[in-house]
Amino acid sequence: MIIIGLDPGLTATGWGVIAKAGSRLSHVANGQVRTDAALPLPDRLAALDAALAEVIARHRPDAGAVEEVFVNVNPQSTLKLGHARGVALLALARAGLPVAEYATKLVKKALVGTGGADKKQIQAMLGVLLPGVRLAGPDAADALAVAITHAHLLGSHR
Template sequence: MIILGLDPSLTCTGWGLIRAEGSRISHIANGQVKTDAKAPLPDRLAHIDRALAAVIADHDPVQAAVEEIFVNDNPQSTLKLAHARGVALLACARAGLSVAEYAPRLVKKAIVGTGGAAKEQVQAMLRVLLPGTKVAGADAADALAVAICHANHRPRF
């Protein structure tokens, strides 16, 4: 089963694809969708939508997992994150994917073993779990972590 993990952000949305076969996982692809901070909000959201639609069309995932929103001290930042997250959820729903949502602390716990892990710890564990994988950046690493979290928590029939 191919799982798409997403780490939404208006600035840089990370995506990662893994194959999960039983308890085994393997890397397929990962990347980041960067937007122009000077562009109008609707244009930035449309860019994220087009890029995610292309990823989904190219790799045909069966399920998706998206990181839940964490509340920032700055309400404007939280609102911008919510816009990007809504676009990510819509892109998955439009493609007919079932979507699971995971809190950042649960994702870190699934990868590192503790919900308070630093980004560097998550990235170090990804090198262990997906050896030889070239990760496009921190947001792509977070997206791969979300996909792995889903692989570990999804119902198995």
């Protein structure tokens, strides 16, 4: 089974693709989609949608998982994150994929064992779970963590 994880953001959306065979996980690919802050919001969302559609078409996942929105101190930042998350959910749904959503604390707990893990701990655990992985950046690392969480919880999610 091929699983794509997405960590939505308007500036950068991370994506990570893993393969699950029984209890074995392997890295397929990861990256980040960046949008141009100088463009109007609709153009940025369209660019994000096109880029995610291309990633999904290239890797042909069987399932998708998206990190849930957390509330920022700045309501505008939360709203922009919500827009990007909507595009991510739409891209997966348009591809006909079953989609799961996971809270940030659950992703951290699934990977590191504590919901309060920091980014360095997540990245270190990715190195253990996916030996030799080269991360395209912190958003890609978070996306891989979402994909791994889905792989671990797949049986219970159904």
